[in-house]
Amino acid sequence: MSQSATVNNRIHPIGGVPGGHSGHCELCPTRTVCTARDLQREVLGQLAERIDTTRVLQRNDYLFREGDTSDSCYVVRSGVFKSVTVTTAGEEYVTRFHYPGELVGLTGQMTGRHLDSTLALTASTACRISVRDFGRLFALGADRALLRLIAEREAGDRNLEINLRQSSAEARIAGFLVLLMRRQERLGYAPTTLPLPMSRTDLANHLGLTLECLSRLLGKWKRAGVIGPERTSMEIFKPGEIATLAYHLS
Amino acid sequence: MSQSATVNNRIHPIGGVPGGHSGHCELCPTRTVCTARDLQREVLGQLAERIDTTRVLQRNDYLFREGDTSDSCYVVRSGVFKSVTVTTAGEEYVTRFHYPGELVGLTGQMTGRHLDSTLALTASTACRISVRDFGRLFALGADRALLRLIAEREAGDRNLEINLRQSSAEARIAGFLVLLMRRQERLGYAPTTLPLPMSRTDLANHLGLTLECLSRLLGKWKRAGVIGPERTSMEIFKPGEIATLAYHLS
């Protein structure tokens, strides 16, 4: 718990005391990195009062569950979330980890029910945006910005897929770390300190590897002095080596 | 060439003689399956005359190339396309195969330049839609439909990712075939006949496998009577067996 809080503070744009802020986007600390940043410039100001008060979640609290009726999306304000899909065969797949500024829950808008469960990995906060308000945004002329938002998501998915196509386990792990470093940098934090509040099991699952294989390779990198010894907050000592191993990203 | 034409006819909603149709969506043979079908019901009729005349492409003709300035998206009317991304290390990745009714080129709207090259695998046709017209669509109140469109794309990506996470080569190939069968069914064709105009190399690349491994397993399935012997048009004799091997999809 105390360790979770530490990790939390490090990645919390709004610090360790969530809840003391209004829902207004102008005051949001993730303003400059939020996926909706383009929208804000144009019309989000008019909708600020319609954004739901920031939702506060503790570790393992669900933002929504698979099958829930869906009438809204979320933007992560602080903390880290994970999305899990259960296949027809009953297997669990960790499809995404969500960091501050990222949009969550859009897939639920296809059928009106969420296709995955999303829950907090640390004490976290998220903004709820009703799809009705999304519609208002478009009508107000934010269409160009919206296209960029979609395109950005898709480009990210593309990189994730390329990373999964890479057969080598080292390349996959390194690729994941590089993508995470980019996200940290975008948030204005040192890209060499990565908050990893998820379990090794979740991480391995997300990368399509076994937990033993992941553990072994991370151990190898630790002994080689490429990364730090911490488990929940990984220090990247030699970013160049990681980038070399992840040579397959665009 | 004659074989390509055969494959072509089989998947061509508009037959083997493209070009004789107006660009109007009301007359498009993919109307009921097009990714924009929701849009049509609401407002696309008003925009029909703005959709560019169907573009006709021959095998290996590029729809667009990586780096090209992008001011439009495309919807496949007939044929099959592939999208290729080149990484910084110079490696090629086949990120997508596009069948009739599917939207292509959205990632280019992030930076205004296309992030991948997309080319025809058979004689094909595609509709060009300027992003300006997309904006008009949103303004006309098609926001709800658009959200569904985005969500649908993302859900598809999710399945593709899950398929790639699966470590077993058999499961990956089977999963790809199942997803392709669903697409064929959506188009109103027999799901057991799959047009595969792409090379084995492209297919293996897309699945994150080596071409030898793919060839070996397909050969095994052929000998077991699970699939037909054809190369460019695969007949699925035992869909149940394939579905069992692809147990990981949702």
Next chain:
DNA sequence: CGTCGCTTTGATAGCCTTCAAGAAATGTGG
């Protein structure tokens, strides 16, 4: 201090990759 969950480490086996060669299909020129 002992239990429980998570992580690390070890040994073996299986699958896929790699390297290599041959077969089939495709394309070209005579």
Next chain:
DNA sequence: CCACATTTCTTGAAGGCTATCAAAGCGACG
């Protein structure tokens, strides 16, 4: 229409990497 060159695909054998099974640390918590 055939012969030849080129590309694409199939098949084979050996080796490496990851999965699997198993057990031992390590940390959290009561």
